[in-house]
Amino acid sequence: MPKVPVFNINAEQVGEIELDERLFGAALRPDLMHEVVTMYLAGQRQGTHKVKGRSEVSGGGRKPWRQKGTGRARQGSIRAPQWVGGGAVFGPTPRSYKYKVPKKVRRLALYSALSSKVDAGTLVVLDELQLPEIKTKHMVALLKKFNLNKALIVDAEKQDNTALSARNIPNVKYTDANGVNVYDLLRHDHLVLTKAAIQKVQEVFA
Known part of the structure; x- marks a missing residue:
């Protein structure tokens, strides 16, 4: 010992x-x-980190322009991830x-x-x-x-x-x-x- x-x-x-x-x-x-x-x-x-997804950011309640005929890419919301001010993709959420x-x-x-x-x-x-x-x-x-x-x-x-x-x-x-x-x-x-x-x-x- x-x-x-x-x-x-x-x-x-x-x-x-x-x-x-x-x-x-x-x-x-x-x-x-x-x-x-x-x-x-x-x-x-x-584990309290948190970002907002596209369903949580404000705005984007309507389609920014019609689907066809404008010559631009189709968009469904100005709060989609590719837009400035859009929601984050696969961001951190509260977890243990x-x-x-x-x-x-x-x-x-x-x-x-x-x-x-x-x-x-x-x-x-x-x-x-x-x-x-x-x-x-x-x-x-x-x-x-x-x-x-x-x-x-x-x-x-x-x-x-x-x-x-x-x-x-x-x-x-x-x-x-x-x-x-x-x-x-x-x-x-x-x-x-x-x-x-x-x-x-x-x-x-x-």
Whole structure:
């Protein structure tokens, strides 16, 4: 089993912890991670784009000229697509881009993303993360102690003081164990987990 050091909020090592081999020692699968990230980003799309077809634009209620005898091409409406101000052909309409990949694939991709942090040495484990008050500077100071710039911070349960202290820091995201996903893991350079978060992640996803 992978074994990593445990630190307190002063960046002092206070012990070690063994990680679940299935979650933090899995084989890296870039193909599965790509598939799951693509699914995640597709689900974030609003899909509210809309253009008007020929039946929706105003005007064009009558035939612009008679069918025969004018020497011009026959036309049925001045709002046909070939006319200026006419309707769009095959334009985007509201739709959902969401789709799902199998649950097993999502799990394997998550294991791979977690394991990549261990392999790269970018996993930081804290014994606990309790801030005395809501102050962004407390969180900034904590990140500086560990030399973290772009970090995903995960606790077992969201703490209001920590969440409010971290929300205005660029490239830093704070979430609970249930909110861990492949996209956030890959998007952030470092992963910060509390001991309680590790236990919760192993219970939920293993």
